[in-house]
Amino acid sequence: xxxxxxxxxxxxxxxxxxxAFLTTLALAAFTWLWNDKQKLSRTFAVYTSSICLWTLxxxxxxxxxxxxxxxxxIRLQNIPAIFIAPTxxxxxxxxxxxxxxxxxxxxxxxxxxxxxxxxxxFHRWFVPYLAPRSGxxxxxxxGPIYFVFTVWIIALVAMCFVLLLSDFRRSQGNRRxxxxxxxxxxxxxxxxxxTVFLPSYGxxxxxxxxxxxxxxxxxxxxxxxxHQYLNLxxxxxxxxxxxxxxxxxxxxxLPILFYLQSCIESGGASHAFFYLSVFFVSTVLSFGPxxxxxxxxxxxxxHEHALIGLxxxxxxxxxxxxxxxxxxxxxxNDKAYLEMISRNVSRLKDFVHDLLGLYGIDHVSASLDYxxxxxxxxxxxxxxxxxxxxxxxxxxxxxxxxxxxxxxHCDPDKIEQTIxxxxxxxxxxxxxxxxxxxxxxxxxxxxxxxxxxxxGIAAADLPRVFDRFFQGTNAGKGTxxxxxxxxxxxxxxxxxxxxxxxxxxxxxxxxxxxxxN
Numbered sequence: 396x397x398x399x400x401x402x403x404x405x406x407x408x409x410x411x412x413x414x415a416f417l418t419t420l421a422l423a424a425f426t427w428l429w430n431d432k433q434k435l436s437r438t439f440a441v442y443t444s445s446i447c448l449w450t451l452x453x454x455x456x457x458x459x460x461x462x463x464x465x466x467x468x469i470r471l472q473n474i475p476a477i478f479i480a481p482t483x484x485x486x487x488x489x490x491x492x493x494x495x496x497x498x499x500x501x502x503x504x505x506x507x508x509x510x511x512x513x514x515x516x517f518h519r520w521f522v523p524y525l526a527p528r529s530g531x532x533x534x535x536x537x538g539p540i541y542f543v544f545t546v547w548i549i550a551l552v553a554m555c556f557v558l559l560l561s562d563f564r565r566s567q568g569n570r571r572x573x574x575x576x577x578x579x580x581x582x583x584x585x586x587x588x589x590t591v592f593l594p595s596y597g598x599x600x601x602x603x604x605x606x607x608x609x610x611x612x613x614x615x616x617x618x619x620x621x622h623q624y625l626n627l628x629x630x631x632x633x634x635x636x637x638x639x640x641x642x643x644x645x646x647x648x649l650p651i652l653f654y655l656q657s658c659i660e661s662g663g664a665s666h667a668f669f670y671l672s673v674f675f676v677s678t679v680l681s682f683g684p685x686x687x688x689x690x691x692x693x694x695x696x697x698h699e700h701a702l703i704g705l706x707x708x709x710x711x712x713x714x715x716x717x718x719x720x721x722x723x724x725x726x727x728n729d730k731a732y733l734e735m736i737s738r739n740v741s742r743l744k745d746f747v748h749d750l751l752g753l754y755g756i757d758h759v760s761a762s763l764d765y766x767x768x769x770x771x772x773x774x775x776x777x778x779x780x781x782x783x784x785x786x787x788x789x790x791x792x793x794x795x796x797x798x799x800x801x802x803x804h805c806d807p808d809k810i811e812q813t814i815x816x817x818x819x820x821x822x823x824x825x826x827x828x829x830x831x832x833x834x835x836x837x838x839x840x841x842x843x844x845x846x847x848x849x850x851g852i853a854a855a856d857l858p859r860v861f862d863r864f865f866q867g868t869n870a871g872k873g874t875x876x877x878x879x880x881x882x883x884x885x886x887x888x889x890x891x892x893x894x895x896x897x898x899x900x901x902x903x904x905x906x907x908x909x910x911x912n
Contacts, residue, residue: 409457411587411605416450418612423447425616435489442482443612448475450608453591462533466525469535470516477513477544480551481505487555490577491562496789496827505551512547515540529594537595545592552585576614584611640686648679716740763806763887770803770841771796773811774834781818789827792818796834803841803911809884810909816877817845817905824903825849836911840890844906852896852903860894878905885909 426440452472459465484505488498515521520538528534537545559581563574587607593600716736723733778794785792803810814832821830828848835842852860861882878894885892885907892907 406457407602408600408605409454411603411609412450412454412457415588415605415608415612416447416454418609418616419443419447419450422612422615435486438482438486438489442479442486445475445479445482446608448472449479450605462525465533466522469525470522473516473522473544474513477509477516477548478506480548480555481509483555484551487558491558493558494788494826499826508547512540512544529597529599531594534594541595545595549589552589556581576617580611580614583607583614587611636690640690641683644679644683763809765804766807767802767804768807770801770805770810770843771799771834773807774814774832774843777811777814777818778832781815781822784819784822785830788822788825790822790825791829792822792832793829794832794834798836801834801836801841803909805888805909806884809887813881813884813907814843814845816881820877820905821845821847821849821903824851828902837908839911840908841911842906842908844904846902846904848902850903851899851901852894853899857894857896861892881905881907 423440423443426436426443449472452468452475456465456468456472459468481502485502488494488502512521518538518540521540521544522535523538524536525533526536528536535541556578559574559578563571563578566574584607587601587604590600590604720736774794774796778792781792818830818832825847826849830845830847830849833842833844833846835844861878863876863879882892888909890907890909892905894903894905896903
């Protein structure tokens with residue numbers, strides 16, 4: 396009886412692994428090519444890359460013929476496999492918008508525990524040796540650490556499905572469609588992928604199991620195109636553009652390659668001719684990046700719309716309001732639904748107010764309504780107003796000021812909106828940290844500083860944080876106009892505003908000064 400791995404012909408399992416590798420490679424390529432600055436997309440890119448490396452190592456294991464090489468490969472391919480579940484957990488937590496101290500700590504624990512398992516892959520307690528197992532000529536024999544690894548992976552994946560299912564039940568509209576594709580894809584994918592553990596414990600593995608991974612990733616690719624899953628539609632367009640450009644260039648270079656091959660086979664090609672042909676082909680292919688950059692720059696089809704972040708922010712409260720109204724119409728008179736509607740109407744009002752302010756900033760100086768106020772009292776009220784939001788993310792929000800009264804001649808509404816935008820921005824990018832609002836008077840000017848211990852600002856993003864619709868590396872969800880409006884109001888009062896950060900993960904400080912008189 397032939398066993399898998401005995402011959403040079405691809406078995407069903409090996410062909411399934413190859414398809415899984417290619418579809419995962421396509422997903423990873425789309426995500427990395429898009430270079431999206433959203434955390435969710437970057438996590439998805441790392442997650443798919445882990446699967447890609449795992450399937451590649453697994454395929455190499457089956458194709459190898461030497462025992463020692465097989466043993467080395469089966470151990471090596473388990474390193475990326477160990478981190479598939481933790482990155483999947485991170486992806487699901489970001490997708491379902493779960494944050495807070497508990498989930499942050501659990502994520503950290505999952506990576507530390509997985510790293511400890513990864514450090515043991517070459518120990519005999521992980522995989523001591525290979526032996527014939529369930530139709531395979533050679534398969535790993537599990538050690539005690541490998542058994543822990545098996546239980547750990549299954550537990551993490553099960554937790555992720557519980558979180559996805561919980562979010563799916565609460566979702567509506569396009570969000571529900573996206574989550575339905577996610578659940579279906581990963582049920583199919585993990586249903587096939589987890590069968591990799593079966594032969595180790597003497598249970599036969601279905602021959603077509605790895606086709607499930609390819610089917611799952613094909614579903615995700617369809618969801619990307621049809622339902623804007625992960626906002627990667629533009630990435631698909633760019634990847635297609637790259638494929639067309641290099642396909643055309645290769646077709647252009649093929650006649651030279653065929654002619655070169657015929658000359659070499661006939662023995663009539665000199666070294667000079669060979670190097671000239673290589674130079675020509677390289678020159679033709681080098682036009683690829685320039686053509687790609689030209690089409691991307693000139694055609695809006697290959698760009699995400701500048702207002703896409705704003706439309707997502709508007710759709711979210713509208714969906715919540717719609718769900719609450721449906722519940723009230725159905726006869727559920729719980730006051731919580733009325734409060735939910737009220738909160739989200741306020742969110743919509745703030746967004747519209749921001750938009751009106753954004754498109755009127757060219758004439759802000761003429762619309763200022765100056766009055767003398769106590770800026771310390773205004774800041775204290777704002778801190779108190781944002782305490783609930785701070786508590787939701789386990790943050791400490793505090794104010795520092797040495798005096799109780801600092802008079803300021805300004806437009807109170809505009810300055811209140813400015814400080815509120817800075818506080819909201821700091822709270823959005825900080826989890827389980829500290830946000831401090833400092834008010835101080837320095838000679839003839841007032842200085843207000845909002846400092847956080849959150850995700851920080853990348854050095855490349857720092858000069859652009861006040862640009863319209865700019866979404867930085869750690870932007871997350873948002874409109875990209877809050878800091879733009881803050882800058883406009885501060886400068887309209889004759890002040891200056893700037894941002895400082897030591898880099899990603901090191902917090903950020905946004906401060907502005909206003910003339911006291």
